[in-house]
Amino acid sequence: MGIAERKEKQKAEIRKMILDASMKLFVEEGFENVSIRKIADLIEYSPTTVYLYFKDKNEILYNLHELGFQKMMEYNEKTRLWEIKNPLVRLHKMGENYIAFGLNNPEFYDLMFIQNAPMETLNRDSCDWKSGDVALGKLKECLAECIELKLIVPGDLDAMTMTIWSTVHGMVSLAIRNRFNILVSEEELMPKMQQSLNWLLNILDTSGKKND
């Protein structure tokens, strides 16, 4: 069936063209300028053709959001995060990377963790958010190791994961959405966030305290 195969490849090719065009619009003109019509213009097809390859705009945004996760993983690989043996040190670096990624790629971060749109392709109940699951798994693992080695104050693993993730997400999203302007100036933002993360990791670190 060489013919059906070629057709599949052509289909995949156009899907890729659409995603490439979306990506181009996304990085060059921002989230708000990713529209079906502009994508169609860029690939020189009519807007309705896009709907032959993607169910709706959300499905395109879902694909972009996955590219965001890829980019985030590259961040961690470039800084050799997974080579760090001490899980507490790794946790710290992980937080720093998360924040750095968010501030340097606000549009991607938006899509990955703030916008509703990409999640709407997933059916609510099954919770099949693969990218999120993988990323959160890393944090969970890291925390589990920390507990095992008695490096941090123990607690329910899911609750702890929630707290840590919430803190870094909270920081990035409040920063992105300009809610920290009342607290610090533009230049002080990054150092203050660093300080903020340090304080959190310091208080959950058991090593410096006389605990029994």
Place this chain on the structure above:
Amino acid sequence: MGIAERKEKQKAEIRKMILDASMKLFVEEGFENVSIRKIADLIEYSPTTVYLYFKDKNEILYNLHELGFQKMMEYNEKTRLWEIKNPLVRLHKMGENYIAFGLNNPEFYDLMFIQNAPMETLNRDSCDWKSGDVALGKLKECLAECIELKLIVPGDLDAMTMTIWSTVHGMVSLAIRNRFNILVSEEELMPKMQQSLNWLLNILDTSGKKND
């Protein structure tokens, strides 16, 4: 100048009509359904009339966002938050109220802390986000008291404020945007968030630890 005065009152009256209509749309049909045209329909004026009383849609959303802060303050007053003498207990209750408000009023929360739109009426540099400033001030005060009484692990006040706010904001916003679905089910969400907050406040509490 009785005439100019009456005119002012009429102007204020229509402004209120617009805001009331916006509010009605907002609470009954959600954020996405607040449109200039629908507002105009509701008050039985043409859409362009709205622009004689508000610069743009963002200015209307800014006003709605302030009503959100009012609602949030009512939450704190109803639970007699400010009568709690112990600042650490107050901090805890403050966090619980924040989370409860966010989950019970996701649309308001969105407008207050997630959406960009309301902030765009403020000019970036002057940082004149009054509502946010007041609300954050309460948290800062509370933390300052905690430090003074040596109830929590000390640190830079701004950094600490950032951490605490980020954690509760992170929790609410991730919950609202369905990012916790991979971690907990709908029913477990609230208890797990409670647990998550408890763990944080427990580790920053100095009372249970042998500290010098």
Place this chain on the structure above:
DNA sequence: CAAATATACTTAACACCGTTAATAATCCAA
């Protein structure tokens, strides 16, 4: 009191948006 001006409001339009129904063109298999 009448004319001129300022105020309040509307109509019409611009430039977008996501999405769908109906239609035309193309390709492949029988």
Place this chain on the structure above:
DNA sequence: TTGGATTATTAACGGTGTTAAGTATATTTG
């Protein structure tokens, strides 16, 4: 070669925020 599936298009629906231009109404001035 014909018929059916695939692929793409045109046209339209029903929305969005916003602005320019025009029309009434009310107020002030000569």
